[in-house]
Amino acid sequence: MKPDWKDAPQWADWLAMDGDGIWVWFEYKPEWSDKTSEWLLAGDADDDSKYKSASGPDCDGIDWDFAYDTLEERP
Numbered sequence: 001m002k003p004d005w006k007d008a009p010q011w012a013d014w015l016a017m018d019g020d021g022i023w024v025w026f027e028y029k030p031e032w033s034d035k036t037s038e039w040l041l042a043g044d045a046d047d048d049s050k051y052k053s054a055s056g057p058d059c060d061g062i063d064w065d066f067a068y069d070t071l072e073e074r075p
Contacts, residue, residue, distance in 0.1 A: 005075060017070040032068040039071070 003015065003023050012025035019037025030039035 008074065013074045015070075015072050015074075017067045019067045021067075029073070030071070032071070034068075037067065 002017075003025075005015070008015065008025055011027050014026035014029050015023060016026065016030060016039045017023050018039060024039060026039065026041070028041060030041055032038075033040050
């Protein structure tokens with residue numbers, strides 16, 4: 001199930017689901033990798049930028065092949 005923004009860490013400005021169905025919080029906007037089917041931190045992000053799993057695998061009918069379509073910015 002998709003996490004709620006009210007549960008986001010204070011530093012998190014982005015939320016996305018990886019190709020394995022795991023939702024992840026990001027401090028900086030990540031970039032989708034078709035090769036690995038996961039979100040990667042942009043090259044301009046600091047080395048100490050934050051990211052953290054937000055949930056376990058999402059099994060609620062989401063097509064994980066289209067995880068690249070799940071990126072959203074903090075409202």
